[in-house]
């Protein structure tokens with residue numbers, strides 16, 4: 095049996111949550127492998143809407159097992175709040191969520207450090223979600239982090255205090271005013287709940303055992319262009335968002351990876367700072383934001399919008415080895431007269447099909463233009479229902495990427511999908 099991996103191929107918010115929810119009936123197990131509450135994965139079904147930050151998007155399917163893997167960073171307050179909201183909607187979670195002992199914890203002081211470090215960067219800030227992601231992964235890599243498994247040990251309080259004191263010293267160095275007491279109280283209560291109510295496991299053993307019984311769906315967060323190695327560094331997140339992250343974030347061998355499902359929007363969005371070659375600053379971009387409701391699921395910030403960028407998409411497909419593509423939000427383009435796609439870049443007059451190393455490279459997108467379909471598509475359920483112009487757009491993407499587009503999403507609801 096294999097681990098099939100869902101990853102975002104752009105700058106996040108491609109619609110991964112919806113897809114994991116749609117695919118889950120085929121899998122018993124869904125596992126998040128990286129990121130943390132910087133993620134906001136939206137699911138809509140039966141008139142209900144949920145935004146998940148840490149809980150895997152398989153949670154709403156009966157009898158599913160949802161694993162928060164070792165590669166994830168967990169804020170206990172956000173996790174417990176998320177579970178409360180799901181339960182309040184009358185949906186059970188008991189026994190359905192397992193947490194890796196090796197997942198690192200986000201402390202209140204990580205969140206404060208995130209804010210302090212962003213403030214210190216001034217105009218060069220990353221535009222972080224301020225959830226403490228960068229500082230938590232920094233502590234993981236510098237070997238001073240606190241892990242979920244530590245809450246089960248008698249010396250947890252000392253370990254917590256040692257790490258907190260390290261953070262306090264850093265905050266003093268940055269001359270950042272803060273008070274942590276209230277957040278700390280809330281955090282400790284959530285840790286207590288975690289200890290009492292949660293199954294904290296050796297997830298790498300569990301995942302490999304479960305894999306003998308059936309395939310597993312691995313759920314990525316963020317997108318390939320925010321990857322710490324391959325994204326537009328330093329305007330990236332702090333984890334491996336590409337397919338390889340599923341191996342280290344769950345403890346599965348590369349030979350166990352099956353399908354690599356790459357999710358992309360029919361256009362592009364980005365939240366936070368950093369290069370975005372096809373960004374639109376005009377009425378067309380405004381129309382995308384309005385019709386796509388492009389406001390962050392986690393922070394509410396307006397997302398930057400622009401045309402589909404095939405240079406970036408081909409790069410992401412290459413790095414992760416996507417075996418199939420899922421195109422999201424094509425309905426957002428239903429009213430456009432013309433649709434552009436970036437097929438190459440020009441940098442200082444020279445054409446290239448490579449994504450540049452320099453974040454300030456003067457990239458001019460080279461566009462190919464398509465006629466818009468100008469028809470509503472959200473009621474389409476089969477390929478035959480879709481307008482010819484939309485199918486032409488999809489075939490062009492397939493030809494440009496060499497990867498089949500297996501799925502077209504025409505609305506936020508679970509049911510608004512066309513399988514090819």
Ligand code: GDP
Nearest residue numbers: 107108109110111134135136423503504505506
């Ligand atoms: P994720 O982080 O990749 O899971 O994506 P987000 O949930 O942050 O953002 C995707 C947004 O688009 C959410 O509000 C979804 O409900 C919505 N969405 C997903 N698929 C579609 C679609 O095909 N059409 C439209 N109009 N909205 C969609």
Ligand code: IMO
Nearest residue numbers: 106107132133134221222223315316331365366
């Ligand atoms: P999902 O899983 C979109 C962006 C932030 C910022 C940068 C670093 O919902 O697709 P961080 O808080 O990680 O230090 O922020 O990455 N970012 C996201 N953008 N979707 C996400 O997650 C994101 N997670 C982080 O806006 O630019």
Ligand code: MG
Nearest residue numbers: 107134135391
């Ligand atoms: Mg999101």
